Amino acid sequence: MALPLPLGLTHSEVAFVAEMELVTVVPRQRLESIDLLSGKTPPLRPPHRADLPLWLALLLKKQRRANIVPPPWLYPASLADIVHRETKVHPHAFSEPMPTASRARQSQPGYAGRIGGGDSSEVILSPPFRSNCTSAAPAGYLPYHWLEVAEALITHASDDLGGNTSEIRGLLRDLVEVRAAKMRDSAETLGAEGQGGVVSLRGVGAMELAENRGFVLGVVDGVRKIGGAVETARREKEEEMDLGGGDGGRGGYGGDGDSDDDMGI
Amino acid sequence: MDIDDILREVDPTFHAVPQEKRNLQELTRAWIAERSAPELLPWPADGLFERVNDSIKRQIEKVEEMTGDMDPKTNFALIVIQTELERFKYLVRSYVRARISKIDRHTLHYLSTDALRARLSEMELAYATRHQALLHNHYLSSFLSSFPSALQNLNDSAGINMVETPDLESAVFIRLLKDTLVEGRGVDSDGAMDGRESDIVILRWADAKTLVENGSAELV
Numbered sequence: 001m002a003l004p005l006p007l008g009l010t011h012s013e014v015a016f017v018a019e020m021e022l023v024t025v026v027p028r029q030r031l032e033s034i035d036l037l038s039g040k041t042p043p044l045r046p047p048h049r050a051d052l053p054l055w056l057a058l059l060l061k062k063q064r065r066a067n068i069v070p071p072p073w074l075y076p077a078s079l080a081d082i083v084h085r086e087t088k089v090h091p092h093a094f095s096e097p098m099p100t101a102s103r104a105r106q107s108q109p110g111y112a113g114r115i116g117g118g119d120s121s122e123v124i125l126s127p128p129f130r131s132n133c134t135s136a137a138p139a140g141y142l143p144y145h146w147l148e149v150a151e152a153l154i155t156h157a158s159d160d161l162g163g164n165t166s167e168i169r170g171l172l173r174d175l176v177e178v179r180a181a182k183m184r185d186s187a188e189t190l191g192a193e194g195q196g197g198v199v200s201l202r203g204v205g206a207m208e209l210a211e212n213r214g215f216v217l218g219v220v221d222g223v224r225k226i227g228g229a230v231e232t233a234r235r236e237k238e239e240e241m242d243l244g245g246g247d248g249g250r251g252g253y254g255g256d257g258d259s260d261d262d263m264g265i
Numbered sequence: 266m267d268i269d270d271i272l273r274e275v276d277p278t279f280h281a282v283p284q285e286k287r288n289l290q291e292l293t294r295a296w297i298a299e300r301s302a303p304e305l306l307p308w309p310a311d312g313l314f315e316r317v318n319d320s321i322k323r324q325i326e327k328v329e330e331m332t333g334d335m336d337p338k339t340n341f342a343l344i345v346i347q348t349e350l351e352r353f354k355y356l357v358r359s360y361v362r363a364r365i366s367k368i369d370r371h372t373l374h375y376l377s378t379d380a381l382r383a384r385l386s387e388m389e390l391a392y393a394t395r396h397q398a399l400l401h402n403h404y405l406s407s408f409l410s411s412f413p414s415a416l417q418n419l420n421d422s423a424g425i426n427m428v429e430t431p432d433l434e435s436a437v438f439i440r441l442l443k444d445t446l447v448e449g450r451g452v453d454s455d456g457a458m459d460g461r462e463s464d465i466v467i468l469r470w471a472d473a474k475t476l477v478e479n480g481s482a483e484l485v
Contacts, residue, residue, distance in 0.1 A: 002366035003359065008301050008438075009485075016355070017293065034342045035327075036349045037320050039285040055352065056345060063341070097463045124442045125282075126483060129290050190467070196456015197449035199467045201438075209438060209465070209485065220436035220467060227452030234453075 018148035094203030
């Protein structure tokens, strides 16, 4: 009954989520709009392009009812550019995530605002609902689900990738390797001093997170448990120093009240 | 489709997400959050699950009707509809199961205060109360009854508290949905970071909670 899986999405769950990404297809047959739970699909009229969720696009592809248009970031030129940036320009950080699309503001003509920029009560979209894998997505950035989408397209729609599957595959492998090394290096900063318990991994991908979740969270939680006594002592000291009472006392780890070693300060 | 629909489709200022699509987005987000958070999150108050369950039921009825006619053209539509139906059912099932596993692990904790009870849905509350009563009766009849009556409770809080609680300090990954200040507590120092939109940040759940609750961030 109860789910036996550990916390955090597993690989197959991440792949499931990635299948919700919209991709662009060129239909080869007419198909009327289908009334799905997530809304009506656009009616397919060859040769007009349409955006469909990846799972449906793959189904159509397998039945030879449509061809998939690869997203611009999956072209060899774009991938090579990202590899260059990841290795040469920013050898210690992940490349920037895909920028949020902007749109003209109705309330202030002449100004543009990011979609979901917080100027209204609209829903803020996040991957996989951001159209980061359609043919309209920008090149030169990796979307959150880059590895899963690329893998699915190479496996099931290799003939739509312009015949250079092996080149794309090689570039993707380079990316996986260089980024995995960065992920491992990030372990050094995870427990390091001065981080203050907040570590940013801007630009990381979903599959990379799933792969390293156990390790990264294990390191962070391990450091916290080892340093539990130190932290309690530090909080007590801080509380003594500003008697006004900030938020110093929030960490409740069965504090033993032993602060003898702080008395010299 | 009339001219209004066509105009709406090409109008960049019109961006209202249809209700069906929003259901899927909210369901996905609720599921991912529940799968990642170390403690039980509140049951969605806006009737999301009632909406989703109703639409799943309607869709099943439609599938039953459509299976009647054997027209090969509707046949493919049927396959698509059924595939999507399975995906929805998987999401709902996995969400509910993730919650049950958390409730099972810390039943007494989630039943201990009204604020915590309010996180459970009606069904979950009934399940948790009855399951706990069954379990306690079983323990009583098998071995607890031979203990002195003062030692027969399962929620003794004198001395070390017997009720296990989830570890709210364990680390989680969040994605920032807005530019916002992220504050966290660490072992050697407490820190703050000017977070930018789409940053993926590791921090303790107790620190991330407010950001997630006010919609500035989501669990990933």
